[in-house]
Amino acid sequence: MKYVEEAKKIVSLVGGEKNIISLVHCATRLRFELKDEKKADKEALNKLSYVMQVVISGGQYQVVIGSAVSDYYEAILSITKLGKGQSEEASGAKGNVVDRVMKVISGAFSPLIPVLAGAGMMKALLTILIEFGAMGYEDSTYLILSAAANAVFYFLPIFLGITLAKQFGGNPYVGGAIGAALLEPNFTGLLTAEGVNFLGISVTPIDYASTVFPIFIAMIVYGLLDKGLKKIIKRELQLFLVPMLSLMIMVPFTVILFGPFGTTFGNVVADIVVWLFNFNKVIAGLLLGAAYPFLTILGLHWGFTPITLQNLESFGGDMIEGVCVCAVFAEVGIAIGAYLKGKKGSRIRGIAGPNILTGLLAGVTEPILYGIIMEYKRLFAVVAIASGLGGAINGLFGVLNTAYVFHNVFSMAMQAYSPFYGYLIGIAVAMAAGAVLTYFWGITEENMKDFVPENAAETVEAAGAAIGNAESQSTAGAAIGTAADAAAGEERCITLLAPMSGKVVPLKEVPDEVFASGVAGQGAAVLPEEDCLCAPCAGRVSMVFPSGHALGLTTSDGLELLLHVGLNTVMLNGDGFEMLVKEGDQVSAGTKLLRFDREKIKKAGYSLISPILVTNAEDVKDILPPQNEAVRAGEEFYKVLV
DSSP, X not given: OTTHHHHHHHHHHTTOGGGEEEEEEOSSEEEEEESOGGGSOHHHHHHSTTOOEEXXXXXXXXXXXXXXXXXXXXXXXXXXXXXXOOOGGGGSOOSOHHHHHHHHHHHHHGGGHHHHHHHHHHHHHHHHHHHTTXXXXXXXXXXXXXXXXXXXXXXXXXXXXXXXXXXXXSOHXXXXXXXXXXXXXXXXXXXXXXXXXXXXXXXXXXOOTTOOHHHHHHHHHHHHHHHHHHHHSOHHHHHHHHHHHHHHHHHHHIIIIIHHHHHHHHHHHHHHHHHHHHHOHHHHHHHHHHHHHHHHHTTGGGGGHHHHHHHHHHHSSBHHHHHHHHHHHHHHHHHHHHHHHSOTTOHHHHHHHHHHXXXXXXXXOHHHHHHTGGGSTHXXXXXXXXXXXXXXXXXXXXXXXXXXXOSSHHHHHTTOEESHHHHHHHHHXXXXXXXXXXXXXXXXXXXXXXXXXXXXXXXXXXXXXXXXXXXXHHHHHHHHHHHHHHHHTOXXXXXXXXXXXXXXXXXXXXXXXXXXXXXXXXXXXEEESSSEEEOSSSEEEEEEOTTSSEEEEEOTTOOEEEEXXXXXXXXXXXXXXXXXXXXXXEEOTTOEEXXXXXXXXXXXXXXXXXXXXXXXXXXXXXXXXXXXXEEOTTSEEEEEEO
16 A cells, blocks of 8 residues: 555654554544653654644644545554554543543544535535526425435434444444434424323423434433443343443433433524624624634634534524635635745745645645645734635625535535625635735745745756766757756756667557556656666656655756656565665766666566656646657657746
8 A cells, every 4th residue: 555654654653553542534634542642753743744734632633644644544544453443542531621522523523524515515506506497496306416415414413423422432333323213203203292201201302303412412421321331231231232221211311301402502502603793793704714724723623513514404504604714715815825926846836836726626725724824924914814804704794604515616616605795705805815915925035945946056056967977068058058047047948868778658658547648747758778767857856666666856947757667666566676866865967866677577577668757747838759769868858848
């Protein structure tokens, strides 16, 4: 598995498997609960290239990974026993009251976020289809799709019964059954009945569909009941007797006591939020908007989820997410401002560029928060100002979020906000304020080292090294021209040298779909006639694959190259490869990078065709293909216009 080595490193740095009580993940974070946080090495974790940030909040040790978090999660499960049952200590008290409450809320909703978001987007799409007359409320197609969209919300007590029972050490399926009992037709049939009682005790039937708070309270008590029953019932009888007694006790207690109390509590919380907005919508929007990014940094934004779902059910819209949406677009604006401030090839552009798209398309902005905002002090003020301004505007217009969705361009297209014009004004102001303040004020002069191309000062020196290693005067001339152009900041042509002698293979003819399609990058390939791979230009070794079959180079111009020996040769696990450089090394054109055994690779059944690719082709103007059918190492291979 690709991420196993990185996963082992993460597990080691959080104190080892024995120090881990439980592990869950959300959209961007691995959320550990540790026995002893002092055993974890936060500084070392932050230094890992694949870790964006480490946050300790809500009783959890949160390792922020980004979009690949699920891959790392699966890799950790594959190398540990964490997936074979949560430790009983996971349900124990840990940290202060706030930490424990946030841990419970996060653990309850994190596994459900994908299906909640997907179903919420589906509900928004159905609303659009109805508005445009594409279908009606009575159409069978609408009813079928509506069932798919509504199911997770209607049966939310069941899903929460499962996730909460896991946290409190109970049987998750018994927890789900307790939630299901509240929605079972025999019980829902009592909603309109009078004089309902249980063994003479008065019962007030309530519609528990889509509710949140009652099942939270019920599962806390069920966790304690399950442990108590197991202590007094013989192990031979526990299989059926513990679940039977749990259902017999918990369902009546829930409908008599916990349900009404939880419903009342939820209504009170929602009423407080409504009161705040009724008191002053602008102030409420300003405060919530400004605070939301910092709650997200700490992982405390999950605390709004139960209230949001309660508001959607009770009022048909949620004013909290109606203003907090501005924080997402303010953070995207900050990334845009940072990207514009940076120069081609700079570290900040490498972070900001992809995450602008992640924020807009997915509504996930943790990479911006941890990778950009937390790196530069002034941006804390910028994100608060931009988010607060947008929130105040949305508060003024009384914007409501009308479906549980991720805040992105798709929820915008589906108009999951009302009034829509107020929403558009609010997010536009938030994004513009974030971009403008970042560009003109948020980045100081001392920050500018991160906004220029890496190794720019070494351009002429690298060109000189290329001259010394080039096999012809024309190659040396090209190197001098590249350095001069770089110094002048003008459009230029970069000549890549052949890294080895052999037959030239056009990329589209490479017998591998990923390479041939250009997904991995643009360029060409070589069928080698020798056993050594050399650098096609001067640059820094930015990546070395553990299996030794490939590496990455980054030039002073910001060009990112992937040099890959053979196809599928990663399966050899390094057998037949000898890496001659290490990550971070500066190399000149012609420097020997790795040796490989052609005969061993062929005998193992793998192709020797070796792609030499520009992986950030979207940042260059054009790539001119090779002009010859064969090349010698050190000769011109192909050119890149930047």
